[in-house]
Amino acid sequence: MRRFPWTIGFSVALLALLAPPRAAAQEKELTALEIFDRALAAFENQRLALREWQYHQTLTTHQFDGSGKVLARGTWQSIVRPGDPRPLEYTAERMEGKLSFFKAGESSEGAAAAAPAQKSKATEESKEKNQAESAVEAVRKYTLRDRYNWKRLPDESAAGESAYVLAFEPKPRQNTKSREERFFGLLAGRMWVSRNDFSILKAEAALQSPCQLFWIIARVTVFQFTYDLEPARSSPRFLRGCKATARTVVSFPFYAVRQRHWLIADKFEPRTPRGLALKNPKPSLSPRSEEY
Incomplete structure (x- = not known):
């Protein structure tokens, strides 16, 4: 969404990457960077494979006070068509209370989709990008491969299968000219690669x-x-749902904005023309609990 496009985009960029399998003897020789490179190359293969498909995405955001009480909630449901440069097609939007970084009824993507009669819709949507596409751009534009020190850890299991485990941490003295580069330059974490x-x-x-x-x-x-x-339950393997969560705190001199975000992507189906999907007038404001 607009408030953290690079963070949400980073999560989407790592969804369901594909690449040809290697022989067991060769797999043991792969370095952390080689594994990462194969994952990125695999993502291109998946984008092509998904050109005939679409999936449904639900983003739910809650805002809290310092004691953990919910102050405001919002949810946005959309259809994602990988490879389509146009904005996501929103099928539902609902807000309760005032969410920081959102302008309900004025400039949020969900609000524009829920009010097609508003003249501002075309203007707002023209500024958006398909999230799947912008995620790919982010990986390359902000040189995520070279921005981190990569380390291969002992293999583990994840999503019901054997996985490489990679750890990454930012390199010192990075070139950070933009706010996105500053953000990525402070991230560290791990990923499990099939x-x-x-x-x-x-x-x-x-x-x-x-x-x-x-x-x-x-x-x-x-x-x-x-x-x-x-976990992969059927073929083809790239038609697999996913879930992502993010906890954010933005601090100002006299207060802080505390939010949690839940993103669910599922319900893969053959691609349909835009505008045919049914609208949900009152989507749930509670985050979905998907157990994988």
Whole structure:
């Protein structure tokens, strides 16, 4: 979404990557960077394979006070068509209370989709990008491969299969000219990559120190991200749902904005024309609990 496009995009960029399997003897020789490179190459294969498909995506955001009480909630449901450069097709939007970084009824993507009669819709959507596409751009534009020190850890299992485990941490003295580069330059985490097809099965990342992103007086002091891919239950393997969560705290001199975000992607189906999907007038504001 608009408030953290690079963070959400980073999670989407790591969804269900594909690559040809390697022989067991060769797999043991792969370095951390080689595994990462194969995962990125695999993502291109998946994008092509998904050109005839679409999936449904639900983003739910809650905002809390310092004691953990929910102050505001919002949810957005959309259809994602990988490879389509147009904006996501929103099928539902609902907000309760005032969510920071959102302008309900004015400039949020969900609000524009829920009110097609508004003249501002075309203008707002023209500024958006398909999330799957912008995620690929982010990986390359911000040189994520070369921005981190990569280390291969002992293999583990994830999503019901054997996985390589990679750890990454930011290199010192990075070139950070933009707010996105500053953000990525402070992330560290791990990812679990399938030994079978190099898809990302699981990932976690967090800011190592506060990051100034927006205004001089505002800093992101907390960002914690998790991602899990659904176990493969049928063929083709790339039609697998996933879930991601993010916890964020943006601090100002006299207050802090505390939010949690839940993203669910599932319900793969053959691609349909835009505008045919049924609208949901009152989607649930509670996060879905998907157990993989």
